[in-house]
Amino acid sequence: MRISAGYEITFDCPAPTPMLLQLSVHPSRVGDLETPDVMVTDPMVSVSQYHDLFGNFVSRILAPAGRIVLRNRFVIRDSGAYDAPLPEAGQLPVEDLPDDVILYLLGSRYCETDQLSNLAWTLFGGVAPGSARVQAILDYVHRHITFGYEHARATKTALEAHEEQFGVCRDFAHLAITLCRCMNIPARYCTGYLGDIGVPISPAPMDFSAWFEVYLDGAWRTCDARHNTPRIGRVLMARGRDATDAAISTAFGTAFLAGFTVITDELPERQSASL
Incomplete structure (x- = not known):
């Protein structure tokens, strides 16, 4: 393609x-x-x-x-090809994670792990660690936030997105990243191009897109809480802890x-x- x-x-x-x-x-x-x-x-x-x-x-x-x-x-x-589906993968214990991955368990500018930890463990503590837990987080964020460009705000954090229940793709990503990190699943923010390829054309203006990656079984896996379905044609521009690092x-x-x-x-x- x-x-x-x-x-x-x-x-x-x-x-x-x-x-x-x-x-x-x-x-x-x-x-x-x-x-x-x-x-x-x-x-x-x-x-x-x-x-x-x-x-x-x-x-x-x-x-x-x-x-x-x-x-x-x-x-x-x-x-x-469509995004690879999450494999039946487990999550590594924190003590076994590579040194360069530990960073993606920590709170950051838009991802307040300290304020969302109790919620995360209440919602997902009973879900099997690994890909099942990640998918549960994706499903929750996808349902919890309503997408709309009019809800964009450069200062909006994961906690604010959760409370307001409205946002754009970066808000979906920030909330899902934060909940993953709270559950000891390393997660990093991604931004790039994602056009309407293989899906109905959206009437909304094209924009850059935000998604994220999780670290399961020793590899980074693509996740998208806004769409919550495999997509075609992602073109990565930048990765980081959150939108600060990939502005x-x-x-x-x-x-x-x-x-x-x-x-x-x-x-x-x-x-x-x-x-």
Whole structure:
């Protein structure tokens, strides 16, 4: 399968503003690119890039005062396979987890494990550890939160999402991650492209998507509490503890979002996309 993906994002900055941007395809998917994954800026500014502590590509720019447009369009190959279902897998005891996985049991900016632990053990303590417990958490979050773009709020935490029962995909992910961590299941946040491939086309505007991964039987497994069903064509951009580590943009100053378009389409085998 070939997927055409990209974005056009516009910011208005009252003054020159340093920004970090996580808009590149994740290093694990670079080998699948058919065309370059290059961010174009208007006006043209210098773009540098580094790998962060989680292995993501991060771009650095100094946005000038006024309006700046960031855009990209690329083609990437995908297996076309649905997400692998959760296997009949157990969870490792905490003492047997690898050192680099322990981090994903801890509370973080949007995942208040200390405040949701009692709820998690009340709801899921009687469910068999491992994949059965993860699926129970997925089912609960999927039922508990109602999706709606009008409910998006950049500061909303897992606890607030649980109490309000409304949110967007990142809120589904944050709540499910938190409940997993409370049950000693390592879980990490993911963001990227997920188009309407293999499902009915949604009338809502396309956006980046958030999902998460859990660590079971020595491997990371893809989970999606918003959809709670296998999907086709995920294109990972970034992973981390929560949305803080995988933020699309981080401005060190004032930057007003003035335009936002995301594109994710399946292409015929011989068609290509251009900027």
